[in-house]
Amino acid sequence: MRNRRVRTVFSFVGILATLVLLWEGYKAMGAATGGTWPFTDVELPIRTNERSMPHVWDIVSTLFSEAQRGRDELLVTVLLKAALFTFRSALIGFTVGSLVGFGLGVLFVRSGLAERGLMPYVVASQTVPVLAIAPILVVWSGRLDLPIWVPVGAISAYLAFYPVAISTLRGLRSPEATSSELMRSYAATPNQVLFKLQIPAAMPYLFPALKVAATASIIGAIVGELPAGIREGLGRAILSFASSFSSAPEKLFASVLVASLLGIVFVALVTLVERLTIPAGNRLDPNELAMAGQGGAA
Amino acid sequence: MMKKSWRLLAVLAVLALVVAACGGEADGEGTDETSATTAAQNGDASGGDLTPVSLQLQWFAQAQFAGYYAAVAEGFYAEEGLDVTILEGAVDIVPQQVVATGGAEFGIAWVPKALVSNQEGAGLVNVGQVFQRSGTLMVSWADSGITEPADWAGKTVGNWGFGNEYELTAAIEQFGVEGVNLVSQNFDMEGLLTRELDAAEAMIYNEYAQVLEAVNPDTGELYQPEDLNVIDFNEVGTAMLQDSIWVTEDYVANNGDTIEAFLRGTFKGWIFCRDNADACVQHVLDAGSTLLTGHQTWQMNEINALIWPSAGGIGVMDKALWDQTVEVATTQIPELAGVSIPEGSYTTEFAEAAVAALNDAGLDTAGANFTKAEVTVTEGGE
Numbered sequence: 001m002r003n004r005r006v007r008t009v010f011s012f013v014g015i016l017a018t019l020v021l022l023w024e025g026y027k028a029m030g031a032a033t034g035g036t037w038p039f040t041d042v043e044l045p046i047r048t049n050e051r052s053m054p055h056v057w058d059i060v061s062t063l064f065s066e067a068q069r070g071r072d073e074l075l076v077t078v079l080l081k082a083a084l085f086t087f088r089s090a091l092i093g094f095t096v097g098s099l100v101g102f103g104l105g106v107l108f109v110r111s112g113l114a115e116r117g118l119m120p121y122v123v124a125s126q127t128v129p130v131l132a133i134a135p136i137l138v139v140w141s142g143r144l145d146l147p148i149w150v151p152v153g154a155i156s157a158y159l160a161f162y163p164v165a166i167s168t169l170r171g172l173r174s175p176e177a178t179s180s181e182l183m184r185s186y187a188a189t190p191n192q193v194l195f196k197l198q199i200p201a202a203m204p205y206l207f208p209a210l211k212v213a214a215t216a217s218i219i220g221a222i223v224g225e226l227p228a229g230i231r232e233g234l235g236r237a238i239l240s241f242a243s244s245f246s247s248a249p250e251k252l253f254a255s256v257l258v259a260s261l262l263g264i265v266f267v268a269l270v271t272l273v274e275r276l277t278i279p280a281g282n283r284l285d286p287n288e289l290a291m292a293g294q295g296g297a298a
Numbered sequence: 299m300m301k302k303s304w305r306l307l308a309v310l311a312v313l314a315l316v317v318a319a320c321g322g323e324a325d326g327e328g329t330d331e332t333s334a335t336t337a338a339q340n341g342d343a344s345g346g347d348l349t350p351v352s353l354q355l356q357w358f359a360q361a362q363f364a365g366y367y368a369a370v371a372e373g374f375y376a377e378e379g380l381d382v383t384i385l386e387g388a389v390d391i392v393p394q395q396v397v398a399t400g401g402a403e404f405g406i407a408w409v410p411k412a413l414v415s416n417q418e419g420a421g422l423v424n425v426g427q428v429f430q431r432s433g434t435l436m437v438s439w440a441d442s443g444i445t446e447p448a449d450w451a452g453k454t455v456g457n458w459g460f461g462n463e464y465e466l467t468a469a470i471e472q473f474g475v476e477g478v479n480l481v482s483q484n485f486d487m488e489g490l491l492t493r494e495l496d497a498a499e500a501m502i503y504n505e506y507a508q509v510l511e512a513v514n515p516d517t518g519e520l521y522q523p524e525d526l527n528v529i530d531f532n533e534v535g536t537a538m539l540q541d542s543i544w545v546t547e548d549y550v551a552n553n554g555d556t557i558e559a560f561l562r563g564t565f566k567g568w569i570f571c572r573d574n575a576d577a578c579v580q581h582v583l584d585a586g587s588t589l590l591t592g593h594q595t596w597q598m599n600e601i602n603a604l605i606w607p608s609a610g611g612i613g614v615m616d617k618a619l620w621d622q623t624v625e626v627a628t629t630q631i632p633e634l635a636g637v638s639i640p641e642g643s644y645t646t647e648f649a650e651a652a653v654a655a656l657n658d659a660g661l662d663t664a665g666a667n668f669t670k671a672e673v674t675v676t677e678g679g680e
Contacts, residue, residue, distance in 0.1 A: 051488070069591035135390040139399075227389050229386045230388075231386060236586075239389070244508060244511075246487045246491060246505075247507075247511035247679050248511070269312065273312055276305050
């Protein structure tokens with residue numbers, strides 16, 4: 001157990017170091033060759049200058065320098081506050097989206113008609129770009145005088161519900177036929193089958209989907225902040241630094257770094273809840289999920 | 299069984315922690331709105347019977363809108379009996395559409411873009427022409443030898459599209475420039491900095507500064523104005539009027555007093571920013587923690603120069619510039635081709651009355667003696 005944890009930490013640090021080395025190595029190569037692949041005239045796909053790829057240490061040091069001249073607040077503080085704000089919208093979206101997704105899964109497993117009728121719309125909803133939906137939701141909620149976090153949470157939920165719905169459905173169908181037959185032989189009602197057999201069986205499927213939903217809800221919250229004109233979140237920070245990209249690129253990279261950190265933290269929280277909820281033996285890793293899913297569908 | 303309830307407790311604890319971490323500020327949390335209530339907190343507002351109105355900006359807080367932020371923060375709107383809520387712009391937000399659909403009473407828009415919206419039935423009227431000059435430039439490297447529109451012949455010239463290209467296309471047409479390779483340009487100066495573009499579109503208060511805030515890799519120093527050639531559309535003669543205040547026709551017919559009061563407050567804000575640029579920069583910075591101080595200081599100075607001097611008084615339309623804008627718009631913009639722009643598309647009635655009132659109060663509404671300050675450019679705009 002201890003050994004495994006040490007290895008996990010080592011591999012995390014190792015991968016981080018490798019990424020930094022790749023980034024800086026690519027930059028160094030570009031600087032040495034004048035922006036082409038070595039021994040060729042073929043241009044590198046991404047320019048290696050300071051504007052396109054700032055040094056890793058510049059990105060880190062900008063995080064720990066003041067965000068605005070003459071103000072004490074560090075950029076990292078500003079960005080973490082923004083991340084917390086965005087996390088709040090994402091949490092609303094995640095919660096609503098997961099409940100809706102779970103509800104849809106239950107509905108579909110109970111009613112083949114509902115599944116056949118609604119599933120195409122569920123799938124279609126995910127092919128409409130969220131960039132197109134977001135302004136519409138913002139305008140609607142503006143007309144209805146709803147608080148501004150409503151459309152942002154809704155956009156976030158819109159991205160989050162889909163993986164949960166699909167995985168719940170698969171999970172609810174996962175019990176072996178013999179288990180269902182046993183329940184039926186006990187004259188269990190459909191509700192009893194649902195609560196005593198199907199939902200417990202679906203839990204291991206649910207958590208991988210919740211991890212996908214967690215990251216999706218953050219993307220939804222950030223994208224939703226853009227048309228909503230929300231000042232406090234990561235969306236504004238990214239937009240604001242993107243507009244000064246030419247002169248201060250490291251700030252944009254720093255805000256992207258914090259956004260991805262937020263995703264990692266959110267997924268880690270879901271994982272923590274998973275560990276506390278599901279005994280180790282019953283957890284699925286994504287590879288098993290695919291195989292078990294086939295078994296369940298059969 | 300014991301173990302199970304322990305797990306449940308632990309899960310609840312995690313959830314409670316998360317909610318607690320997030321919920322702390324959830325109550326009474328502000329949205330993107332800046333309201334005159336901040337002025338009330340400063341003790342400037344009398345409180346009580348202020349008329350609530352909103353103003354929709356084209357983009358988020360920056361010195362381009364300093365006058366409005368100053369009017370809120372310094373209590374100028376409250377003095378005029380208004381409680382003004384500033385709605386920041388955002389991606390996909392079009393102020394003239396927001397005003398037309400009743401989302402805000404006042405909106406800031408560029409004249410040609412508002413004319414296009416009017417052609418689509420927005421029914422808006424320009425009640426105050428705040429910027430008397432266009433802020434659009436075409437920037438190229440000094441060593442390219444591009445000093446006038448004719449030099450664009452055979453060159454790669456960037457433009458932003460989305461209705462930002464018409465001053466350029468009008469200039470190309472007016473000077474009969476042949477063989478210009480027009481390409482779309484991102485809203486930044488990468489294309490020029492990497493020399494993929496021979497000339498690039500830039501706002502004097504934004505992208506132009508971004509070039510000067512960037513380090514020249516050859517010298518290790520910032521790029522200098524001498525490194526650049528600038529073609530100014532105001533001098534070329536194809537400039538179109540930009541930031542102006544728009545309301546619906548209905549609003550003009552029924553709320554003349556409010557419009558006049560709004561313009562008085564707004565003009566006081568811009569006069570304040572002319573005379574107290576640093577204080578205005580601070581008001582803007584207070585509205586956005588990710589804004590860069592150096593860049594906003596530059597922007598404030600350039601914005602002042604787009605407004606001042608205002609020969610006929612701030613916000614009063616210069617008919618010659620309106621006619622030039624309409625001429626360029628109706629020859630260059632496909633949606634407006636051959637359209638005759640109605641007489642009532644702008645009115646100077648309210649702006650003139652507001653200027654007269656402020657003149658009587660002893661304020662300088664023309665700024666005849668205005669000169670640009672020297673602003674030191676900072677690396678990265680910091």
